[in-house]
Amino acid sequence: xxxxxxxxxxxxxxxxxxxxxxxxxxxxxxxxxxxxxxxxxxxxxxxxxxxxxxxxxxxxxxxxxxxxxxxxxxxxxxxxxxxxxxxxxxxxxxxxxxxxxxxxxxxxxxxxxxxxxxxxxxxxxxxxxxxxxxxxxxxxxxxxxxxxxxxxxxxxxxxxxxxxxxxxxxxxxxxxxxxxxxxxxxxxxxxxxxxxxxxxxxxxxxxxxxxxxxxxxxxxxxxxxxxxxxxxxxxxxxxxxxxxxxxxxxxxxxxxxxxxxxxxxxxxxxxxxxxxxxxxxxxxxxxxxxx
Numbered sequence: 001x002x003x004x005x006x007x008x009x010x011x012x013x014x015x016x017x018x019x020x021x022x023x024x025x026x027x028x029x030x031x032x033x034x035x036x037x038x039x040x041x042x043x044x045x046x047x048x049x050x051x052x053x054x055x056x057x058x059x060x061x062x063x064x065x066x067x068x069x070x071x072x073x074x075x076x077x078x079x080x081x082x083x084x085x086x087x088x089x090x091x092x093x094x095x096x097x098x099x100x101x102x103x104x105x106x107x108x109x110x111x112x113x114x115x116x117x118x119x120x121x122x123x124x125x126x127x128x129x130x131x132x133x134x135x136x137x138x139x140x141x142x143x144x145x146x147x148x149x150x151x152x153x154x155x156x157x158x159x160x161x162x163x164x165x166x167x168x169x170x171x172x173x174x175x176x177x178x179x180x181x182x183x184x185x186x187x188x189x190x191x192x193x194x195x196x197x198x199x200x201x202x203x204x205x206x207x208x209x210x211x212x213x214x215x216x217x218x219x220x221x222x223x224x225x226x227x228x229x230x231x232x233x234x235x236x237x238x239x240x241x242x243x244x245x246x247x248x249x250x251x252x253x254x255x256x257x258x259x260x261x262x263x264x265x266x267x268x269x270x271x272x273x274x275x276x277x278x279x280x281x282x283x284x285x286x287x288x289x290x291x
Contacts, residue, residue: 003034006088007047011036014080014093029134031056035096042096044076047089054084059130061092063198063218070119070195073112074214102211106238109205109213110245113228117194117250121222124148124193132199132219135160135270145193145224146186149266150179157269166272171284177291178265185262185290189253193222200228202237226256230263262290 012018021037030052034045048057061081068075076094084090126139142148158175161167198219206214232238265286272279
């Protein structure tokens with residue numbers, strides 16, 4: 001498979017050098033990924049495939065730049081990016097982070113994630129919408145976290161599930177009860193709008209030299225940091241050393257474990273919408289607990 005001509009020409013023009021080697025790495029949700037070598041240096045190249053939302057790659061570029069500006073945890077530096085224009089797809093060229101075989105250091109990851117979360121905003125959300133996996137993620141700004149979680153996280157996923165035919169009557173009723181009871185579960189907790197990666201599963205953590213952690217594929221927002229920590233527990237892959245280091249740097253508030261699975265309902269609904277009924281039982285279990 002070759003690069004689209006428009007993509008190759010843009011990169012060659014921007015860097016002033018031809019692409020010497022292309023290693024295709026696949027892709028997901030309509031975005032294609034390749035490792036390209038230019039003047040002996042390797043880069044990660046992502047572009048929107050035909051029919052994919054051009055905004056997806058642009059949103060990732062914005063997320064990488066925002067995380068880099070926080071200077072708390074490493075992300076691939078954006079070398080060149082452009083948005084879609086006619087037949088030209090949206091692209092982002094970033095540094096290729098190559099490790100030395102050691103896995104990401106869990107203690108460093110915990111400490112640095114806590115440092116990232118200490119970067120706070122004036123409100124919850126983001127100035128632009130982005131994507132969580134292949135699903136549009138609505139942001140905008142809201143002063144109230146519970147309202148934001150209801151209106152910008154749970155309700156859009158519930159409405160999408162209805163459009164996808166994944167919301168039988170019983171599931172809809174349970175989810176409506178959850179939405180109506182959010183104040184009961186989430187009120188009374190001191191929180192600030194923390195900058196979060198937003199899609200922090202183990203596959204989005206890579207290692208640089210010496211096992212120094214780095215994050216890829218962000219879905220950023222300013223949110224309750226508990227939502228980020230909760231998602232790290234949903235599918236596993238993070239060691240006790242990671243959680244101990246985070247807790248030492250910035251302890252979580254009492255009652256976190258009571259709220260954890262409520263925050264993960266957002267991600268379970270997203271997986272239901274992306275991958276189908278295989279996630280239905282987990283959605284139903286969380287809805288029963290919090291409804």
